Amino acid sequence: MSYLKPLRGAVLATALAIGFALPAVADEQYFPLQSYRVGPYAAGGTGFFGGFIDYLNLINIRDGGVNGVKLTWSEGETQYEVEKGVEVYERLKNNKGVAAWNPLSVGIAYAMIDRITQDKVPLITINHGRTDSTDGRVFPYVFPLLLNPYSETSGIVNYIASKEGGQDKLKGKKIVVLYHGSPYGKETIPIYNLLAEKYGFSVEQIEVPHPGNEQQSQWLSIRRSKPDYVVLRGWGVMNPVALKTAQKVGFPVDHIVGNVWSNSEEDVIPAGDAAKGYVAITTQASGEQYPVLQEIVKTVYGAGKGNLEDKKRIGSVYHNLGIVNGILNVEAIRIAQARFGHRTLTGDEVRWGFEHLQLDSKRVEELGAKDLFHSINVTWFNHEGDGYVTFQQWDGSKWNVVSNWIAPDWALLRPIIEKSAAGYAAEKGIKLRTSDDATD
Amino acid sequence: MALTQGPGRFITSERLGVLVLLIIAYGIIPTLGGSYLFDAILTPFLALSLAALGLNILTGYAGQVSLGSAAFLAIGAFAAFNFNLRVPGLPFAGSIVLAGLTAALIGIFFGLPSLRLKGFYLAVSTLAAQFFVQWALTKFSWFSNNNPSGVIDAPALTLAGTAFTGPVGRYLFSLTIVVLITFASTRLIRSQTGRNFIAVRDHETAARVIGVPVLATKLTAFGISSFIIGVAGVLWAFAYLRTVETAGFNIDRSFQILFIIIIGGLASLRGAFFGAAFIVVFPLLLSRLGGALFGGVFDSGVLEMSQRIGIGALIILFLILEPRGLAALLDRIWDWIRPRRVTA
Numbered sequence: 001m002s003y004l005k006p007l008r009g010a011v012l013a014t015a016l017a018i019g020f021a022l023p024a025v026a027d028e029q030y031f032p033l034q035s036y037r038v039g040p041y042a043a044g045g046t047g048f049f050g051g052f053i054d055y056l057n058l059i060n061i062r063d064g065g066v067n068g069v070k071l072t073w074s075e076g077e078t079q080y081e082v083e084k085g086v087e088v089y090e091r092l093k094n095n096k097g098v099a100a101w102n103p104l105s106v107g108i109a110y111a112m113i114d115r116i117t118q119d120k121v122p123l124i125t126i127n128h129g130r131t132d133s134t135d136g137r138v139f140p141y142v143f144p145l146l147l148n149p150y151s152e153t154s155g156i157v158n159y160i161a162s163k164e165g166g167q168d169k170l171k172g173k174k175i176v177v178l179y180h181g182s183p184y185g186k187e188t189i190p191i192y193n194l195l196a197e198k199y200g201f202s203v204e205q206i207e208v209p210h211p212g213n214e215q216q217s218q219w220l221s222i223r224r225s226k227p228d229y230v231v232l233r234g235w236g237v238m239n240p241v242a243l244k245t246a247q248k249v250g251f252p253v254d255h256i257v258g259n260v261w262s263n264s265e266e267d268v269i270p271a272g273d274a275a276k277g278y279v280a281i282t283t284q285a286s287g288e289q290y291p292v293l294q295e296i297v298k299t300v301y302g303a304g305k306g307n308l309e310d311k312k313r314i315g316s317v318y319h320n321l322g323i324v325n326g327i328l329n330v331e332a333i334r335i336a337q338a339r340f341g342h343r344t345l346t347g348d349e350v351r352w353g354f355e356h357l358q359l360d361s362k363r364v365e366e367l368g369a370k371d372l373f374h375s376i377n378v379t380w381f382n383h384e385g386d387g388y389v390t391f392q393q394w395d396g397s398k399w400n401v402v403s404n405w406i407a408p409d410w411a412l413l414r415p416i417i418e419k420s421a422a423g424y425a426a427e428k429g430i431k432l433r434t435s436d437d438a439t440d
Numbered sequence: 441m442a443l444t445q446g447p448g449r450f451i452t453s454e455r456l457g458v459l460v461l462l463i464i465a466y467g468i469i470p471t472l473g474g475s476y477l478f479d480a481i482l483t484p485f486l487a488l489s490l491a492a493l494g495l496n497i498l499t500g501y502a503g504q505v506s507l508g509s510a511a512f513l514a515i516g517a518f519a520a521f522n523f524n525l526r527v528p529g530l531p532f533a534g535s536i537v538l539a540g541l542t543a544a545l546i547g548i549f550f551g552l553p554s555l556r557l558k559g560f561y562l563a564v565s566t567l568a569a570q571f572f573v574q575w576a577l578t579k580f581s582w583f584s585n586n587n588p589s590g591v592i593d594a595p596a597l598t599l600a601g602t603a604f605t606g607p608v609g610r611y612l613f614s615l616t617i618v619v620l621i622t623f624a625s626t627r628l629i630r631s632q633t634g635r636n637f638i639a640v641r642d643h644e645t646a647a648r649v650i651g652v653p654v655l656a657t658k659l660t661a662f663g664i665s666s667f668i669i670g671v672a673g674v675l676w677a678f679a680y681l682r683t684v685e686t687a688g689f690n691i692d693r694s695f696q697i698l699f700i701i702i703i704g705g706l707a708s709l710r711g712a713f714f715g716a717a718f719i720v721v722f723p724l725l726l727s728r729l730g731g732a733l734f735g736g737v738f739d740s741g742v743l744e745m746s747q748r749i750g751i752g753a754l755i756i757l758f759l760i761l762e763p764r765g766l767a768a769l770l771d772r773i774w775d776w777i778r779p780r781r782v783t784a
Contacts, residue, residue: 037741046741077727077740082681082688083484087724090480111683114593181578183685209575427593 027344029066029333031056031073032092034103039079040236043266044318048104049075050307051322052329057300057307058292059330066333067342072097082107093119097344100124100329100354106184109142117141121347122332122354126325127152127260127283131187134384135421136355137432141347143354145328146283146376146387147408150417152260153191154408155389156281157199160229160257162403171200176222178242179233181209184261188233191413198412212238219245232258232280239267240275247274254279254393264317268394276396281389284324284373286399288315291368292323317399324373331367332357355380374405380435386410465615470608478607479680485720486614487675492700492712493625494668499698500707501629502661503641504554505562508569510693511550512666515543515573516673517684518583524595525585532598536617536674540667546573547666554658570691577686584684592685594678610679617675621668625709628664637661638707669697703755705765714766723751 033052036045056071065071074095076088085108089101093115100122103109109125113133116123117140125133126145133142147155160175161167177192179185189205196203204225206218212234219242222230230251232242239262246256258267258280265286268275288297293315300306301314313319336345336353345353357378359367364375378385388405425432469482495509520539523530530538550569554562577583584592597604597613604613628634636657639647648654677684696719704715730743738746762769 035740038744042741074731075740076731077744079744082683082685086681087480087484090476091728094474094476107683107685107687110593110685111681114682181575182687183578183584186578186581424593 026065027069027342028072028097029069029099029344029350030095030097031071031099031329032088032095032101033073033075034078034085034088034092034101034105034108035075036078036080036105038077039081041080044264045080045104046308047264047313047316047318048322048325050313051319051324052102052326053307053322054296054300054319055292055323055326055330057305058296059326061299061303061305062295066330067337069333069337069342069344071330078103078105078108080105080107082111086111089115093121098347099333099345099350100347102126102325102329104128106130113139113142116347119347120351122351124325124329124354126328127321128184132417132420132424134382134417136380136383137434138421138425138430139383140380140433141351143378143383143385145354145357145378145383145385146324146373147260147389148384148417149187150191150413151384151387151408151410152281152389153188154195154410154413155406156231156257156259157192157195158406158408159281159389159391159403161199162406167199173201173229174225174227175201175203175229175231176225176227177203177205177231177233178215178218178222179205179207180212180235180238181207182235184235185233191416192231194416208234208238208242211236213241215241215245216248219249219251222246222251223249228255230256232256232262234258234262234267238262240270243268243271243274243278253277257281257391263392263399265313265399266318273396275394278394279391279402280394280399282317282392282399283387283389284317284320285371285390285401286315286317286320286392290370290372292327292372293320293368295368296323320372324369327367327369327373328357328359328376331359331363354378355383357385371401380433382410384410462619465619466612470612475607478611481721481724482611483607483614483680484676485716486611486618487672487680488697488700488720489713489716490618490621490675491669491672491697492704492716493622493709494665494672495697496701496704496706496709496712497625497629497637497668498661498665500701500705500711501634501641502637502658502665504551504658504661505559505698506566506569506665507563507691507694507698508550508566508573509669509697510689510691511569511573512543512547512669513673513676513693514577514686514689515546515666516540516670517677517689518577518592519543519670520674520678521592521595521684522583522585531600532595533600536671539674540670543670543673544663544667547662547669548659551659551662551666554662555655567691570694574686574689592683594682594684597678604679614675614679617671621671622709625668629709633657633660641707699755701765703758703765705767708765708767711765711767714770718766723747726750 033049035049036042056073059066060071076091078085078088085103085105089112098121101112101116102124106128109123109129112123123142124145127147129144131148131150133139133144134148161170164170192203192205208215208218232239234242243253246253254277256278260281263280263282268278297314308314332353333350335356336349340349355378357376359376361375364370374388376385376387388407390401390405391403392399393402491509491513495506498504498506516539519542520535523535523538550566553565557565599613604610636652639652640654640657644654700715700719701712703718705711726747730747734743
């Protein structure tokens with residue numbers, strides 16, 4: 001047995017070394033990622049989580065973390081399915097230093113609201129999510145950053161107004177909304193009706209049953225009703241099919257306006273020529289000309305640590321959305337660190353950071369993201385943060401920005417959001433937060 | 441098995457086994473492990489086991505193939521939500537029973553084609569339930585209390601005045617319901633109705649000749665099966681996910697439940713549990729193992745795909761070894777290892 005002795009010594013020494021080394025490890029902030037890289041929505045998942053991870057890598061490599069606090073993460077595959085997302089949540093939530101959750105799925109986000117509220121960790125649903133979680137009085141830990149579905153609707157209508165030459169010109173116009181036959185698709189029906197009433201245009205909302213690979217009858221009725229614009233509120237395969245069918249029935253593609261989940265390369269490339277001239281809303285411009293993307297290409301992909309397998313997708317819509325999401329998460333941590341210290345923060349401290357996530361155009365430029373996204377102004381009261389939208393047009397090979405930054409009509413939407421949030425609060429017995437509760 | 445022990449004995453080895461299992465499930469498991477064990481493994485396992493049990497009564501015992509199980513899960517979940525919301529003062533247990541009855545009623549309706557159709561043709565006709573229910577629940581927002589996104593929150597779980605909160609509470613809540621229904625099912629399949637199910641499955645004409653009411657038997661099977669699946673839907677939505685959205689009750693879920701009973705063993709109540717363990721728990725263990733071993737090397741998509749290939753290969757292997765499912769396979773293993781005695 002004597003030959004085991006040196007081995008035992010070595011094991012002991014290693015264990016001791018690890019034991020002593022541990023306290024010396026710098027603070028870390030951890031991102032649990034409920035990503036989806038397989039399944040029907042893998043294109044969105046790989047792009048978004050790829051961009052998010054690329055930005056976290058950039059911060060680690062270039063800056064050595066946020067004020068010395070290293071960013072870490074691990075992934076769990078959800079396939080965009082709610083029960084897998086819940087499983088991954090339960091699996092990853094016990095890791096140390098969880099900063100925030102970013103599931104990029106409405107269904108998973110809904111299942112998590114009770115859970116994260118109990119655990120006191122923020123839940124970020126950038127560009128999507130539960131609209132009334134904008135009301136920070138009722139949902140302290142949920143942040144539909146930049147754009148909730150109602151603001152998106154208002155942004156699209158404001159864009160159409162600007163093309164027509166002002167909101168008063170909307171009167172008498174006719175808009176058809178072609179929506180995906182799912183809870184997501186139906187969410188904005190009341191808002192389109194409300195805006196139609198306010199501005200005096202007429203609106204017709206037509207459902208496309210899931211998954212939407214057959215739309216002949218819908219487009220024939222669109223041709224009959226001769227609208228001025230068609231808003232495409234699609235998802236997945238529905239989008240290219242809509243564009244192709246529009247071409248078949250002869251509806252002009254530059255009068256189709258896509259919503260925020262109909263705005264990616266994956267939506268237009270399969271439609272080929274039929275998509276040339278198609279316009280869609282976005283909160284973040286695409287392309288890789290922005291300084292922050294240049295740095296990611298140089299620093300992260302240069303070091304062979306880039307997350308996208310296909311480098312042609314750098315700067316695509318979903319990749320840039322992931323990068324913007326990375327910027328917002330990292331800046332929330334930075335802001336919270338300024339108050340609580342340069343160390344691993346608790347979820348509740350990161351929540352404070354998100355509630356003070358105010359990045360004006362100047363700060364956005366410092367971050368190398370000028371023109372990538374406009375600005376954000378989150379408060380304890382408003383968890384969306386007044387995100388601006390812009391519109392991009394597909395030229396057959398890339399998206400080009402064709403509008404200024406447009407502000408949705410937040411004041412109009414806020415009372416509807418508050419009403420819905422109040423209903424939720426009553427149902428759940430939640431006491432509304434006041435500004436006094438929010439400062440700590 | 442109990443029958444071979446002689447009718448006079450009260451304590452049989454089977455009853456003893458069940459007792460031990462219950463002591464473990466109620467007494468020992470709740471003291472083990474963290475929330476992951478309960479919230480991510482045991483509660484979904486129990487809910488899907490119950491759904492598979494319901495389908496097994498219909499498909500395994502009564503021989504009627506159904507591809508609409510997920511629809512009845514959805515009916516159960518949405519019915520419980522609406523009864524709970526709209527009938528003031530109704531105890532939650534009442535909502536569960538009413539949800540089960542609603543599912544049973546709709547199940548009987550969609551079971552009507554079984555009077556004329558058999559086998560694959562019947563399976564295809566049950567797809568109607570699958571697609572119709574999902575469509576109706578999305579189309580009419582009344583079902584989700586006009587929530588704009590159609591996703592609803594789960595109410596608190598209370599049974600006889602006790603609130604079941606926390607991971608262990610939700611587990612015990614599910615366990616109690618599953619145990620009650622499983623016991624009722626064991627009684628059912630040994631009753632005249634249960635024997636009628638098997639008679640209809642094995643030879644419909646012969647059953648008719650010996651006086652089994654085929655029509656009533658088939659509809660009873662659809663009703664009871666849908667009731668159980670409906671209750672499973674309540675567990676799935678309120679104890680496990682704690683949210684309800686129609687997209688989660690798609691055709692994939694129906695197939696998943698069908699595969700559970702095929703792999704676990706048709707016409708075997710235990711088979712539903714073995715199958716659910718294989719389909720629900722095993723991939724999770726594999727995924728965690730894969731993540732721990734190769735998480736740094738491959739991204740999660742590659743890992744997920746390799747797990748699917750692995751599980752597919754295992755399913756083929758199991759079904760070659762024992763086409764009657766895991767329940768029969770385990771019986772064979774048990775026969776092989778148990779101490780042999782001269783029969784007492």
